Amino acid sequence: MNALPWMQHLIVAPVLLPLIVGALLIPINQKRYPLKFALGLGSTLLLWVVAVALLLLADGEHWPDGIGVYLAANWAAPFGIALMVDRLTALMLVLTATIALAVLVFSARRWDRVGVSFHALFQFLLMGLNGAFLTNDLFNLFVFFEVMLAASYGLVLHGYNLRRIQAGMQYIAVNLVASLLFLIGVSLIYAATGTLNLADLGGRVATLGAQDVWLLQIGATVLALAFLTKGAMWPLGFWLPTAYASASAPVGAMLVLMTKVGLYAVLRVWLTVFGDQAGALSGFGLAALTLGGMATLLFGAIGMLASQDGGRMAGYGAILSSGTLLVAIGHSGSPVLASGLYYLLGSTLAMAAFMLLLELTERLLPPGAAMLAITMEAFAIEDKPEDPVGVGIPGALAFLGLSFVACALVITGLPPLAGFVAKFSLFHALLAAAPAPLPATTWLLIALILVGGLAAIIALMRLGVRTFWASGVVTPPRLLFSEAAPIGALVMLCVLLTVQAGTVFDYLGRTTEGLMRSGDYSRQVLGEPPVQRLPDLEAVR
Structure with missing residues (x-):
């Protein structure tokens, strides 16, 4: 018998740990809140440790x-359920656990007490997210997507009010349609190829007949519609700004991460199935992803300028982020993709911090201030408050202001933080990868990214002025340490991402090089041997 080393079992831990803890949390009465919080926080902290260990193992x-x-x-692929971890998977697991820790700590004194099932649903959400990153099978990807979505339905309605219920119903309806498209696409792909294992699919695509190729292309297109609905590509992402604006702050931060799952699925499936071993189908659909990304960038920029509410502004900011990532995936070159992944890290951390920050900044505004500010802006009423001469900026107000500026710098791509580094490297990679003379589409793409950043600058500057200056509030809001610390930690991670950009890009370079070698991926998954079982005692006798 050849037993698996204990480190190999770490691969399944990100799925089993939240599943077990979530099940344990269900019967615990809400009166025992400290126990529920301790179990949830301990599980998430352990998930972070496991994710970091997997990253070190994959990169080492x-x-x-x-x-x-x-x-x-213990069934060999493609017949059994195979979980796979590489550098990209490990990176997404670490990002998920990091944001989840920040959200849980932020929720500790308020949001997790609003409903009885917050901690259980949160663990099931983590199970779905981690499973979607780890799975190597399209049907199991569907299963993990549904686990993630089922938990998110309850969380989106958490602390419900009328506005949240209306947005939640729209969110549920859209995702149910996307799930139906997912099933149809999976069925068509199975009918064309006879398998749903991604590694096996990558090896069969080049050998398909003409009729099966046509069926596979239809199935892949329908599947992409499901992924891109969740990833908020225009026009499929119409639901996202309303969901962001209506969800509670912790749930909004997790929605930022969930939006990236659809884009991750597109990246993983397309580079594996339509990669270097797909023959004539190599690169199928990538040009459409680039065009979709460009349209999404334009839609996000217009939405940012049209938004007055901070939550909707964050939603359109997430759409801008999706458009940029779709462009990086569509180009599929290693340097472009590495820059796109760096942008994913910075924008996701900054947007999650921004969603948490929005709730705290709302405490600066008196009731009705937002409506009054919009009215004043519409009629060009000038009402500049007097400067508070001799009054120092309180610590809480300074923290909120500096955090807002840091998030805005990353989201808009202004120097000196990670957003600027990401966009500068993306432009460099796009120009280096384009043939000479540079095609008009490359210039148009760069212009759209710049326009999106300019729109975000205008929108966030307007929101910042309205929040920190036009309201005339000088009394510092009451902030708890458990609310400020997660935001500060996420902002500092953006700073660290900037300072250690060279190290991060080295890692992402190795990541994208591995993604481009789809043959290595298929060989490792299909070549993994099952563990030999102990011989039957009667047979031995």
């Missing part, structure tokens, strides 16, 4: 080609 070449495989039922 503990597994061949940095790809670890876990056969969940």
Whole structure:
């Protein structure tokens, strides 16, 4: 018998740990809140440790080609359930656990007490997210998507009010339609190829007949519609600003992460199935993703300028982020993709911090201030408050202001933080990858990214002036340490991402090089042997 080393079991831990803890949390009465919070926080902290360990194992070449495989039922792929971790998977697991920790700490004194099932639903949400990153099978990807969505339905309605219920119903309806498209796409792909294992699909695509190729293309297109609905590509992302504006602050921060799951699925499926071993179908649909990304950038820029509410502004900011990432995926070159992944890290951390920050900044405004500010702006009423001469800026107000500025710098791509580094490297990669003379589409793409950043600057500057200056409030708001610390931590991670940009880009370079070698991916997954079982005692006798 050859037993698996204990480190190999870490691959399944991000799925099993939140599943077990979430089930344990369900019967615990809300009166025992400290126990529920301790279990949820301990589970999430352990998830972060496991995710970091998997990242070190993948990048340290503990597994061949940095790809670890876990056969969940000990059936060899493609017949069994195979979980896979590589550098990209490990990176997404670390990002998920980091934001989840910040959200849980932020929720500790208020939001997790509004409903009885917050902690259980939060753990099931983490299970779905982690499973979607780890799975190597399209049907299991559907299962994990549904676990994630089912938990998010309850969380979007958490602390419900009329506005939240209306937005939640729209969110549920849109995602149910997307799930139906997901099933249809998976069914068509299985009918064309006879398999749903991604590694196996990548090896079969080049050998399909003409009729099966046509069926596969239809199935992949329908599947992409499902992914891109969740990833907020125009016009499929119409639901997202309303959901962001209506959700509670912690749930909004997790929605930022959930939006990236659809884009991750597109990246993983397309580079594996339509990668370098797909023959004539290599690169299928990537040009459409680039065009969709450009349209999404334009839509997000217009939405940012048209928004007055901070939550809707954040929603359109997430759409801008999705457009930029779709462009990076559509180009699929290693340097462009590495810049896109760096942008994903910075924008996701900054947007999650921004969603949490919005709730705290609302405490600066007296009731009705937002409506009054919009009215004043519409009629060009000038009402500049007097400067508070001799009054120092309180610590809480300074923290909110500096955090807002830091988030705005990353989201808009202004120097010196990670957003600027990401966009500068993306422009450099796009120009270097384009043939000479540079095509008009490359210039148009760069112009759209710049326009999106300019729109975000105008919108966020307007929101900042309205919040920190036009309201005339000088009394510092009451902030709890558990509310300020997660935002500060996420902002500092954006700063660290900037300072350590060279190290991060080295890692992302290795990540994208591995993604481009779809043959290595298929070979590792399909070649993973099952664990030998103990011989039957009667047979031995």
